[in-house]
Amino acid sequence: MRLDIWLLVGAALVLAAILAVRVSHRLGLPSLLAYLGLGLLIGESGFGIRFDDAELAQTLGWAALVLILVEGGLTTDWRNVRPAVPVALALATVGIAVSVVVVAVPAHLLLGLDWQLAFLLGAVLAPTDAAAVFSVLRRLPISSRLVGILEAESGFNDAPVVLLVVLLSTTGEHGSAPWALAGLVVYELAVGAAVGLAVAWLGTFAVRRAALPASGLYPIAVLSLAVGSYGAATLIHSSGFMACYLCALVLGNARLPHRPATRGFAEGIAWLAQIGLFVMLGLLASPSELPGQIVPALIAGSILVLVARPLSVWASTMGFGLKRSEKVFLSWAGLRGAVPVVFATVPMSEDVPGADRLFALVFVIVVVFTLLQGPTLPPVARRLGVIAEGEAVDLDVEAAPLEELKADLLEVRVPQHSRLAGVEIFELRLPPGASVTLVVREGRSFVPEPTTILRGGDTLLVVTTADVRHTTERRLRAVSRRGKLAGWFGETGE
Numbered sequence: 001m002r003l004d005i006w007l008l009v010g011a012a013l014v015l016a017a018i019l020a021v022r023v024s025h026r027l028g029l030p031s032l033l034a035y036l037g038l039g040l041l042i043g044e045s046g047f048g049i050r051f052d053d054a055e056l057a058q059t060l061g062w063a064a065l066v067l068i069l070v071e072g073g074l075t076t077d078w079r080n081v082r083p084a085v086p087v088a089l090a091l092a093t094v095g096i097a098v099s100v101v102v103v104a105v106p107a108h109l110l111l112g113l114d115w116q117l118a119f120l121l122g123a124v125l126a127p128t129d130a131a132a133v134f135s136v137l138r139r140l141p142i143s144s145r146l147v148g149i150l151e152a153e154s155g156f157n158d159a160p161v162v163l164l165v166v167l168l169s170t171t172g173e174h175g176s177a178p179w180a181l182a183g184l185v186v187y188e189l190a191v192g193a194a195v196g197l198a199v200a201w202l203g204t205f206a207v208r209r210a211a212l213p214a215s216g217l218y219p220i221a222v223l224s225l226a227v228g229s230y231g232a233a234t235l236i237h238s239s240g241f242m243a244c245y246l247c248a249l250v251l252g253n254a255r256l257p258h259r260p261a262t263r264g265f266a267e268g269i270a271w272l273a274q275i276g277l278f279v280m281l282g283l284l285a286s287p288s289e290l291p292g293q294i295v296p297a298l299i300a301g302s303i304l305v306l307v308a309r310p311l312s313v314w315a316s317t318m319g320f321g322l323k324r325s326e327k328v329f330l331s332w333a334g335l336r337g338a339v340p341v342v343f344a345t346v347p348m349s350e351d352v353p354g355a356d357r358l359f360a361l362v363f364v365i366v367v368v369f370t371l372l373q374g375p376t377l378p379p380v381a382r383r384l385g386v387i388a389e390g391e392a393v394d395l396d397v398e399a400a401p402l403e404e405l406k407a408d409l410l411e412v413r414v415p416q417h418s419r420l421a422g423v424e425i426f427e428l429r430l431p432p433g434a435s436v437t438l439v440v441r442e443g444r445s446f447v448p449e450p451t452t453i454l455r456g457g458d459t460l461l462v463v464t465t466a467d468v469r470h471t472t473e474r475r476l477r478a479v480s481r482r483g484k485l486a487g488w489f490g491e492t493g494e
Helices: 003-027 032-042 054-074 078-111 115-124 130-137 144-156 158-169 178-209 217-235 240-253 259-284 291-316 324-332 338-343 345-349 355-384 466-482
Strands: 407-413 434-441 444-446 459-465
Touching: 003 032, 003 259, 032 259, 054 144, 054 217, 054 240, 054 259, 054 338, 054 345, 078 115, 078 144, 078 158, 078 240, 078 291, 115 158, 115 338, 115 355, 144 158, 144 240, 144 324, 158 178, 158 240, 158 338, 158 345, 178 217, 178 240, 217 240, 217 259, 240 259, 259 338, 291 324, 291 355, 324 355, 338 345, 338 355, 345 355, 407 466, 434 466, 459 466
Parallel strands: none
Antiparallel strands: 407 459, 434 444, 434 459
16 A cells, blocks of 8 residues: 555554544543543444554553553653652562452353463453543543542553563463562662663753753653663663653653653644554454453453452552441452553463464453543542542643633843843844743842843743734844844834
Protein backbone atom coordinates (compact mmCIF):
# COMPACT_ATOMS: atom_id res chain seq x y z
CA MET A 1 0.00 0.00 0.00
CA ARG A 2 1.25 3.47 -0.86
CA LEU A 3 2.39 5.93 1.78
CA ASP A 4 -0.38 8.42 1.04
CA ILE A 5 -3.03 5.74 1.60
CA TRP A 6 -1.44 4.70 4.92
CA LEU A 7 -1.30 8.32 6.08
CA LEU A 8 -4.94 8.89 5.10
CA VAL A 9 -6.11 5.73 6.88
CA GLY A 10 -4.00 6.50 9.95
CA ALA A 11 -5.28 10.07 10.20
CA ALA A 12 -8.88 8.87 9.80
CA LEU A 13 -8.42 6.32 12.61
CA VAL A 14 -6.92 8.89 14.97
CA LEU A 15 -9.72 11.37 14.26
CA ALA A 16 -12.31 8.63 14.79
CA ALA A 17 -10.64 7.73 18.09
CA ILE A 18 -10.65 11.40 19.19
CA LEU A 19 -14.37 11.57 18.41
CA ALA A 20 -14.85 8.36 20.40
CA VAL A 21 -13.25 10.05 23.44
CA ARG A 22 -15.93 12.73 23.34
CA VAL A 23 -18.75 10.21 22.93
CA SER A 24 -17.50 7.86 25.66
CA HIS A 25 -16.96 10.79 28.03
CA ARG A 26 -20.58 11.87 27.66
CA LEU A 27 -21.79 8.31 28.19
CA GLY A 28 -19.58 7.82 31.26
CA LEU A 29 -17.60 4.98 29.66
CA PRO A 30 -13.82 4.58 29.41
CA SER A 31 -12.61 5.40 25.91
CA LEU A 32 -10.63 2.14 25.73
CA LEU A 33 -13.84 0.32 24.74
CA ALA A 34 -14.21 2.50 21.66
CA TYR A 35 -10.55 2.01 20.70
CA LEU A 36 -10.79 -1.75 21.06
CA GLY A 37 -13.95 -1.64 18.97
CA LEU A 38 -12.11 0.25 16.24
CA GLY A 39 -9.41 -2.41 16.23
CA LEU A 40 -11.98 -5.21 15.92
CA LEU A 41 -13.79 -3.27 13.18
CA ILE A 42 -10.75 -2.97 10.94
CA GLY A 43 -9.45 -6.44 11.85
CA GLU A 44 -9.76 -9.78 10.11
CA SER A 45 -13.52 -10.06 10.70
CA GLY A 46 -14.18 -6.46 9.67
CA PHE A 47 -12.20 -4.67 6.99
CA GLY A 48 -9.90 -7.67 6.69
CA ILE A 49 -6.63 -6.32 8.11
CA ARG A 50 -4.83 -9.31 9.64
CA PHE A 51 -2.41 -8.88 12.52
CA ASP A 52 -1.26 -11.88 14.55
CA ASP A 53 2.36 -11.10 15.49
CA ALA A 54 2.29 -11.47 19.29
CA GLU A 55 5.98 -10.61 19.68
CA LEU A 56 5.60 -7.34 17.75
CA ALA A 57 2.41 -6.58 19.69
CA GLN A 58 4.29 -7.07 22.96
CA THR A 59 7.11 -4.76 21.84
CA LEU A 60 4.73 -2.03 20.68
CA GLY A 61 2.62 -2.50 23.79
CA TRP A 62 5.68 -2.09 26.02
CA ALA A 63 6.62 1.13 24.21
CA ALA A 64 3.09 2.50 24.56
CA LEU A 65 2.95 1.64 28.26
CA VAL A 66 6.25 3.42 28.84
CA LEU A 67 4.86 6.60 27.26
CA ILE A 68 1.61 6.30 29.22
CA LEU A 69 3.49 5.79 32.49
CA VAL A 70 5.79 8.72 31.74
CA GLU A 71 2.81 10.97 31.10
CA GLY A 72 1.26 9.79 34.34
CA GLY A 73 4.39 10.70 36.27
CA LEU A 74 4.86 14.08 34.58
CA THR A 75 1.26 15.17 35.23
CA THR A 76 1.00 13.89 38.82
CA ASP A 77 1.13 16.52 41.56
CA TRP A 78 3.42 15.07 44.23
CA ARG A 79 1.80 17.20 46.94
CA ASN A 80 -1.52 15.44 46.38
CA VAL A 81 -0.10 11.93 45.96
CA ARG A 82 2.51 11.92 48.74
CA PRO A 83 0.10 11.09 51.62
CA ALA A 84 -1.27 8.16 49.59
CA VAL A 85 2.10 6.58 48.73
CA PRO A 86 2.26 4.12 51.68
CA VAL A 87 -1.23 2.77 50.92
CA ALA A 88 -0.49 2.65 47.18
CA LEU A 89 2.76 0.73 47.75
CA ALA A 90 0.90 -1.77 49.93
CA LEU A 91 -1.73 -2.25 47.21
CA ALA A 92 1.01 -2.65 44.58
CA THR A 93 2.79 -5.37 46.57
CA VAL A 94 0.64 -7.13 49.17
CA GLY A 95 -2.50 -6.42 47.19
CA ILE A 96 -1.01 -7.83 44.00
CA ALA A 97 0.08 -11.03 45.76
CA VAL A 98 -3.35 -11.57 47.31
CA SER A 99 -5.15 -10.89 44.04
CA VAL A 100 -2.94 -13.29 42.06
CA VAL A 101 -3.49 -16.20 44.46
CA VAL A 102 -7.23 -15.61 44.92
CA VAL A 103 -7.80 -15.58 41.14
CA ALA A 104 -5.39 -18.42 40.31
CA VAL A 105 -6.84 -21.11 42.60
CA PRO A 106 -10.46 -20.90 41.32
CA ALA A 107 -9.17 -20.54 37.74
CA HIS A 108 -7.41 -23.89 38.13
CA LEU A 109 -10.26 -25.65 39.95
CA LEU A 110 -13.25 -24.17 38.09
CA LEU A 111 -11.94 -23.31 34.62
CA GLY A 112 -9.54 -26.22 34.22
CA LEU A 113 -6.47 -24.08 33.55
CA ASP A 114 -3.14 -25.64 34.46
CA TRP A 115 -1.30 -23.97 37.31
CA GLN A 116 0.98 -21.91 35.05
CA LEU A 117 -1.94 -20.45 33.08
CA ALA A 118 -3.98 -19.99 36.26
CA PHE A 119 -1.26 -17.94 37.93
CA LEU A 120 -0.65 -16.04 34.68
CA LEU A 121 -4.35 -15.16 34.58
CA GLY A 122 -4.18 -13.90 38.16
CA ALA A 123 -1.04 -11.90 37.42
CA VAL A 124 -2.19 -10.17 34.23
CA LEU A 125 -5.51 -9.20 35.84
CA ALA A 126 -3.91 -7.81 39.00
CA PRO A 127 -2.93 -4.25 37.94
CA THR A 128 -5.47 -1.40 37.78
CA ASP A 129 -5.58 1.24 35.08
CA ALA A 130 -5.76 4.94 35.98
CA ALA A 131 -6.89 6.00 32.51
CA ALA A 132 -9.94 3.74 32.74
CA VAL A 133 -10.80 4.92 36.26
CA PHE A 134 -10.39 8.64 35.79
CA SER A 135 -12.11 8.78 32.41
CA VAL A 136 -15.23 7.93 34.44
CA LEU A 137 -14.48 9.84 37.67
CA ARG A 138 -13.02 13.06 36.29
CA ARG A 139 -16.36 14.86 36.60
CA LEU A 140 -16.95 13.79 40.21
CA PRO A 141 -15.43 15.54 43.26
CA ILE A 142 -14.07 12.33 44.78
CA SER A 143 -12.17 12.60 48.04
CA SER A 144 -8.61 13.73 47.33
CA ARG A 145 -7.34 10.87 49.50
CA LEU A 146 -9.02 8.25 47.29
CA VAL A 147 -7.91 9.99 44.12
CA GLY A 148 -4.31 9.97 45.34
CA ILE A 149 -4.46 6.28 46.28
CA LEU A 150 -5.92 5.21 42.93
CA GLU A 151 -3.49 7.37 40.98
CA ALA A 152 -0.39 6.24 42.85
CA GLU A 153 -1.46 2.59 42.84
CA SER A 154 -1.87 2.56 39.07
CA GLY A 155 1.59 4.07 38.68
CA PHE A 156 3.33 1.62 41.02
CA ASN A 157 1.61 -1.69 40.29
CA ASP A 158 2.74 -2.15 36.68
CA ALA A 159 6.38 -2.68 37.63
CA PRO A 160 6.02 -5.71 39.95
CA VAL A 161 3.34 -7.31 37.77
CA VAL A 162 5.37 -7.17 34.57
CA LEU A 163 8.24 -8.92 36.35
CA LEU A 164 5.88 -11.59 37.65
CA VAL A 165 4.26 -12.16 34.24
CA VAL A 166 7.61 -12.46 32.47
CA LEU A 167 8.94 -14.89 35.09
CA LEU A 168 5.79 -17.03 34.99
CA SER A 169 5.92 -17.09 31.18
CA THR A 170 9.53 -18.22 31.11
CA THR A 171 10.34 -21.79 32.03
CA GLY A 172 13.74 -22.24 33.61
CA GLU A 173 15.67 -22.12 36.80
CA HIS A 174 13.38 -19.58 38.46
CA GLY A 175 10.30 -21.78 38.40
CA SER A 176 11.12 -24.02 41.38
CA ALA A 177 12.35 -21.42 43.88
CA PRO A 178 9.64 -19.00 45.09
CA TRP A 179 12.06 -17.32 47.48
CA ALA A 180 14.42 -16.68 44.57
CA LEU A 181 11.56 -15.12 42.58
CA ALA A 182 10.68 -12.83 45.47
CA GLY A 183 14.31 -11.80 45.88
CA LEU A 184 14.66 -11.12 42.16
CA VAL A 185 11.51 -8.96 42.12
CA VAL A 186 12.72 -6.93 45.11
CA TYR A 187 16.13 -6.44 43.50
CA GLU A 188 14.72 -5.32 40.16
CA LEU A 189 12.26 -2.90 41.74
CA ALA A 190 14.87 -1.39 44.06
CA VAL A 191 17.51 -0.96 41.35
CA GLY A 192 14.93 0.35 38.88
CA ALA A 193 13.80 2.94 41.42
CA ALA A 194 17.42 3.97 42.03
CA VAL A 195 18.07 4.35 38.29
CA GLY A 196 14.93 6.44 37.80
CA LEU A 197 15.76 8.78 40.67
CA ALA A 198 19.38 9.15 39.53
CA VAL A 199 18.41 9.99 35.95
CA ALA A 200 15.80 12.45 37.22
CA TRP A 201 18.32 14.20 39.49
CA LEU A 202 20.93 14.50 36.75
CA GLY A 203 18.30 15.50 34.19
CA THR A 204 16.89 18.22 36.43
CA PHE A 205 20.38 19.62 36.98
CA ALA A 206 21.11 19.62 33.23
CA VAL A 207 17.76 20.98 31.99
CA ARG A 208 17.81 23.86 34.48
CA ARG A 209 21.21 24.98 33.19
CA ALA A 210 20.77 24.24 29.50
CA ALA A 211 20.07 27.29 27.36
CA LEU A 212 18.27 25.52 24.55
CA PRO A 213 17.63 27.63 21.44
CA ALA A 214 13.91 26.78 21.21
CA SER A 215 11.25 26.25 23.88
CA GLY A 216 9.92 23.21 21.99
CA LEU A 217 13.13 21.34 22.77
CA TYR A 218 12.48 21.27 26.52
CA PRO A 219 9.47 18.89 26.38
CA ILE A 220 11.43 16.59 24.06
CA ALA A 221 14.40 16.61 26.43
CA VAL A 222 12.28 15.82 29.49
CA LEU A 223 10.38 13.03 27.74
CA SER A 224 13.65 11.59 26.42
CA LEU A 225 15.15 11.54 29.92
CA ALA A 226 12.19 9.62 31.34
CA VAL A 227 12.09 7.14 28.45
CA GLY A 228 15.86 6.81 28.60
CA SER A 229 15.65 5.82 32.26
CA TYR A 230 13.55 2.82 31.18
CA GLY A 231 16.27 1.72 28.77
CA ALA A 232 19.06 2.28 31.28
CA ALA A 233 17.29 0.27 33.97
CA THR A 234 16.45 -2.56 31.57
CA LEU A 235 20.06 -2.81 30.39
CA ILE A 236 21.18 -3.66 33.92
CA HIS A 237 18.31 -6.15 34.37
CA SER A 238 16.12 -4.05 36.63
CA SER A 239 12.60 -2.66 36.41
CA GLY A 240 12.33 -0.19 33.56
CA PHE A 241 8.71 0.60 34.39
CA MET A 242 9.57 1.61 37.94
CA ALA A 243 12.49 3.69 36.66
CA CYS A 244 10.54 5.63 34.04
CA TYR A 245 7.58 6.32 36.33
CA LEU A 246 9.70 7.64 39.22
CA CYS A 247 11.93 9.60 36.85
CA ALA A 248 8.88 11.26 35.27
CA LEU A 249 7.33 11.90 38.69
CA VAL A 250 10.44 13.77 39.87
CA LEU A 251 10.87 15.69 36.60
CA GLY A 252 7.20 16.63 36.52
CA ASN A 253 7.40 18.17 39.99
CA ALA A 254 10.76 19.90 39.55
CA ARG A 255 10.94 23.59 38.65
CA LEU A 256 11.99 23.20 35.04
CA PRO A 257 11.63 25.66 32.15
CA HIS A 258 8.39 25.45 30.16
CA ARG A 259 6.64 22.97 32.48
CA PRO A 260 3.13 23.60 31.05
CA ALA A 261 4.39 22.95 27.52
CA THR A 262 6.11 19.77 28.71
CA ARG A 263 2.96 18.44 30.33
CA GLY A 264 0.83 19.28 27.32
CA PHE A 265 3.30 17.57 25.00
CA ALA A 266 3.38 14.46 27.21
CA GLU A 267 -0.43 14.30 27.36
CA GLY A 268 -0.66 14.44 23.57
CA ILE A 269 1.94 11.69 23.15
CA ALA A 270 0.17 9.54 25.76
CA TRP A 271 -3.21 9.91 24.05
CA LEU A 272 -1.64 8.88 20.74
CA ALA A 273 0.03 5.91 22.46
CA GLN A 274 -3.29 4.84 24.01
CA ILE A 275 -5.11 5.07 20.70
CA GLY A 276 -2.46 3.05 18.87
CA LEU A 277 -2.21 0.52 21.70
CA PHE A 278 -5.92 -0.25 21.97
CA VAL A 279 -6.48 -0.35 18.23
CA MET A 280 -3.54 -2.76 17.90
CA LEU A 281 -4.91 -5.00 20.67
CA GLY A 282 -8.28 -5.02 18.94
CA LEU A 283 -6.53 -6.10 15.75
CA LEU A 284 -4.65 -8.84 17.58
CA ALA A 285 -7.84 -10.35 19.01
CA SER A 286 -9.59 -13.03 16.98
CA PRO A 287 -13.35 -12.31 17.12
CA SER A 288 -14.15 -15.96 16.37
CA GLU A 289 -12.46 -17.03 19.63
CA LEU A 290 -14.12 -14.43 21.88
CA PRO A 291 -17.70 -15.82 22.21
CA GLY A 292 -16.41 -19.12 23.60
CA GLN A 293 -14.71 -17.26 26.46
CA ILE A 294 -17.74 -15.31 27.66
CA VAL A 295 -18.83 -17.81 30.34
CA PRO A 296 -15.26 -18.41 31.68
CA ALA A 297 -14.73 -14.63 31.58
CA LEU A 298 -17.84 -14.01 33.66
CA ILE A 299 -16.68 -16.58 36.22
CA ALA A 300 -13.08 -15.32 36.42
CA GLY A 301 -14.12 -11.66 36.28
CA SER A 302 -16.68 -12.12 39.06
CA ILE A 303 -14.03 -13.74 41.25
CA LEU A 304 -11.66 -10.86 40.47
CA VAL A 305 -14.14 -8.06 41.13
CA LEU A 306 -16.19 -9.53 43.98
CA VAL A 307 -13.56 -11.54 45.85
CA ALA A 308 -9.94 -10.92 44.83
CA ARG A 309 -10.02 -7.12 44.64
CA PRO A 310 -11.90 -6.61 47.94
CA LEU A 311 -9.60 -9.06 49.76
CA SER A 312 -6.50 -7.38 48.34
CA VAL A 313 -7.77 -3.95 49.38
CA TRP A 314 -8.67 -5.10 52.91
CA ALA A 315 -5.33 -6.90 53.36
CA SER A 316 -3.32 -3.93 52.05
CA THR A 317 -5.06 -1.12 53.90
CA MET A 318 -5.10 -2.53 57.41
CA GLY A 319 -3.65 0.00 59.82
CA PHE A 320 -3.97 3.00 57.48
CA GLY A 321 -7.18 4.35 58.99
CA LEU A 322 -9.38 4.05 55.90
CA LYS A 323 -13.13 4.00 56.46
CA ARG A 324 -15.18 1.00 55.44
CA SER A 325 -16.90 3.03 52.70
CA GLU A 326 -13.51 4.09 51.31
CA LYS A 327 -12.32 0.48 51.18
CA VAL A 328 -15.50 -0.59 49.40
CA PHE A 329 -15.07 2.16 46.82
CA LEU A 330 -11.40 1.30 46.25
CA SER A 331 -12.48 -2.30 45.71
CA TRP A 332 -15.12 -1.37 43.14
CA ALA A 333 -13.03 1.32 41.39
CA GLY A 334 -10.20 -1.06 40.44
CA LEU A 335 -10.93 -0.99 36.71
CA ARG A 336 -8.70 -2.93 34.35
CA GLY A 337 -7.62 -1.32 31.10
CA ALA A 338 -4.86 -1.77 28.54
CA VAL A 339 -2.26 -3.20 30.90
CA PRO A 340 -3.82 -6.68 31.42
CA VAL A 341 -4.35 -7.15 27.68
CA VAL A 342 -0.78 -6.09 26.92
CA PHE A 343 0.58 -8.39 29.61
CA ALA A 344 -1.43 -11.24 28.09
CA THR A 345 0.72 -10.95 24.95
CA VAL A 346 3.81 -12.01 26.93
CA PRO A 347 2.81 -15.71 27.23
CA MET A 348 1.87 -15.64 23.54
CA SER A 349 5.30 -14.38 22.50
CA GLU A 350 6.92 -17.01 24.77
CA ASP A 351 4.80 -19.78 23.17
CA VAL A 352 3.25 -20.81 26.48
CA PRO A 353 0.70 -23.60 25.80
CA GLY A 354 -2.83 -22.18 25.98
CA ALA A 355 -1.65 -18.57 25.69
CA ASP A 356 -4.12 -17.80 22.87
CA ARG A 357 -7.01 -18.84 25.07
CA LEU A 358 -5.59 -16.77 27.93
CA PHE A 359 -5.42 -13.68 25.71
CA ALA A 360 -9.01 -14.10 24.53
CA LEU A 361 -10.16 -14.67 28.12
CA VAL A 362 -8.42 -11.53 29.41
CA PHE A 363 -9.72 -9.49 26.45
CA VAL A 364 -13.33 -10.45 27.20
CA ILE A 365 -12.92 -9.85 30.95
CA VAL A 366 -11.56 -6.34 30.39
CA VAL A 367 -14.31 -5.39 27.93
CA VAL A 368 -17.23 -6.92 29.83
CA PHE A 369 -16.33 -5.75 33.32
CA THR A 370 -15.24 -2.29 32.21
CA LEU A 371 -18.62 -1.98 30.52
CA LEU A 372 -20.40 -3.21 33.66
CA GLN A 373 -18.37 -1.31 36.27
CA GLY A 374 -17.66 1.97 34.50
CA PRO A 375 -21.16 3.47 34.40
CA THR A 376 -21.84 2.38 38.00
CA LEU A 377 -18.89 4.19 39.60
CA PRO A 378 -20.60 7.61 39.99
CA PRO A 379 -23.74 6.23 41.70
CA VAL A 380 -21.64 3.89 43.86
CA ALA A 381 -19.47 6.84 44.93
CA ARG A 382 -22.56 8.83 45.90
CA ARG A 383 -24.13 5.88 47.69
CA LEU A 384 -20.96 5.28 49.72
CA GLY A 385 -20.63 8.96 50.58
CA VAL A 386 -17.12 9.39 49.17
CA ILE A 387 -18.16 12.40 47.10
CA ALA A 388 -16.31 15.30 48.71
CA GLU A 389 -19.12 17.84 48.49
CA GLY A 390 -17.88 19.79 51.51
CA GLU A 391 -14.24 19.92 50.54
CA ALA A 392 -12.62 22.79 48.73
CA VAL A 393 -12.15 21.89 45.09
CA ASP A 394 -8.75 22.64 43.60
CA LEU A 395 -8.70 25.33 40.97
CA ASP A 396 -7.96 24.23 37.44
CA VAL A 397 -4.88 26.41 37.04
CA GLU A 398 -3.27 26.59 33.62
CA ALA A 399 0.05 28.38 33.45
CA ALA A 400 -0.85 30.36 30.34
CA PRO A 401 -4.33 29.81 28.88
CA LEU A 402 -3.66 32.72 26.53
CA GLU A 403 -5.27 31.19 23.44
CA GLU A 404 -8.67 31.26 25.11
CA LEU A 405 -8.09 34.87 26.22
CA LYS A 406 -6.98 35.92 22.73
CA ALA A 407 -3.66 37.09 24.15
CA ASP A 408 0.02 36.35 23.62
CA LEU A 409 2.99 36.03 25.95
CA LEU A 410 6.21 37.52 24.60
CA GLU A 411 9.65 36.75 26.00
CA VAL A 412 12.07 39.61 25.37
CA ARG A 413 15.79 39.30 26.12
CA VAL A 414 17.73 42.53 26.56
CA PRO A 415 21.24 42.20 25.03
CA GLN A 416 24.11 43.74 26.98
CA HIS A 417 24.60 46.64 24.54
CA SER A 418 20.97 47.19 23.61
CA ARG A 419 19.44 50.68 23.84
CA LEU A 420 16.75 49.07 26.01
CA ALA A 421 19.28 49.05 28.85
CA GLY A 422 18.74 52.14 30.98
CA VAL A 423 15.14 52.66 29.85
CA GLU A 424 12.44 52.77 32.51
CA ILE A 425 9.36 50.58 32.03
CA PHE A 426 6.98 53.50 31.50
CA GLU A 427 9.32 54.95 28.87
CA LEU A 428 8.73 51.92 26.65
CA ARG A 429 5.31 53.45 25.90
CA LEU A 430 3.76 50.16 24.93
CA PRO A 431 0.31 50.39 23.33
CA PRO A 432 -2.85 49.92 25.46
CA GLY A 433 -3.41 46.17 25.87
CA ALA A 434 0.28 45.37 26.41
CA SER A 435 2.16 45.27 29.70
CA VAL A 436 5.51 44.10 31.10
CA THR A 437 4.38 41.63 33.78
CA LEU A 438 7.67 40.12 34.96
CA VAL A 439 11.38 40.83 34.83
CA VAL A 440 13.97 38.08 35.30
CA ARG A 441 17.35 39.45 36.40
CA GLU A 442 20.38 37.40 37.44
CA GLY A 443 18.26 34.34 38.12
CA ARG A 444 15.65 36.20 40.19
CA SER A 445 12.22 37.27 39.02
CA PHE A 446 10.11 40.22 40.18
CA VAL A 447 7.09 42.25 39.12
CA PRO A 448 8.39 45.59 37.83
CA GLU A 449 7.23 49.07 38.79
CA PRO A 450 6.70 51.72 36.10
CA THR A 451 10.02 53.28 37.17
CA THR A 452 12.01 50.03 37.07
CA ILE A 453 15.15 50.55 34.96
CA LEU A 454 15.98 47.79 32.52
CA ARG A 455 19.49 46.33 32.42
CA GLY A 456 21.45 44.37 29.90
CA GLY A 457 20.83 40.65 30.38
CA ASP A 458 17.29 41.13 31.66
CA THR A 459 14.47 38.96 30.34
CA LEU A 460 11.04 40.54 30.09
CA LEU A 461 7.70 38.76 29.97
CA VAL A 462 5.20 40.90 28.09
CA VAL A 463 1.50 40.02 27.91
CA THR A 464 -0.32 41.57 24.99
CA THR A 465 -3.67 41.18 23.31
CA ALA A 466 -3.55 39.62 19.87
CA ASP A 467 -4.69 42.89 18.27
CA VAL A 468 -1.70 44.91 19.44
CA ARG A 469 1.00 42.23 19.37
CA HIS A 470 2.53 43.48 16.13
CA THR A 471 2.52 47.09 17.37
CA THR A 472 4.14 45.97 20.65
CA GLU A 473 6.92 44.10 18.86
CA ARG A 474 7.61 47.07 16.61
CA ARG A 475 7.85 49.43 19.58
CA LEU A 476 10.25 47.14 21.46
CA ARG A 477 12.46 46.81 18.38
CA ALA A 478 12.44 50.57 17.85
CA VAL A 479 13.54 51.30 21.44
CA SER A 480 16.23 48.62 21.25
CA ARG A 481 17.66 50.35 18.18
CA ARG A 482 17.37 54.06 19.00
CA GLY A 483 16.41 54.25 22.69
CA LYS A 484 13.37 55.83 24.33
CA LEU A 485 13.32 58.65 21.75
CA ALA A 486 13.07 56.22 18.85
CA GLY A 487 9.88 57.86 17.58
CA TRP A 488 11.56 61.25 17.52
CA PHE A 489 14.27 59.79 15.28
CA GLY A 490 11.71 58.21 12.94
CA GLU A 491 12.48 54.64 14.00
CA THR A 492 9.36 52.48 13.53
CA GLY A 493 10.80 49.09 14.48
CA GLU A 494 9.98 47.48 11.15
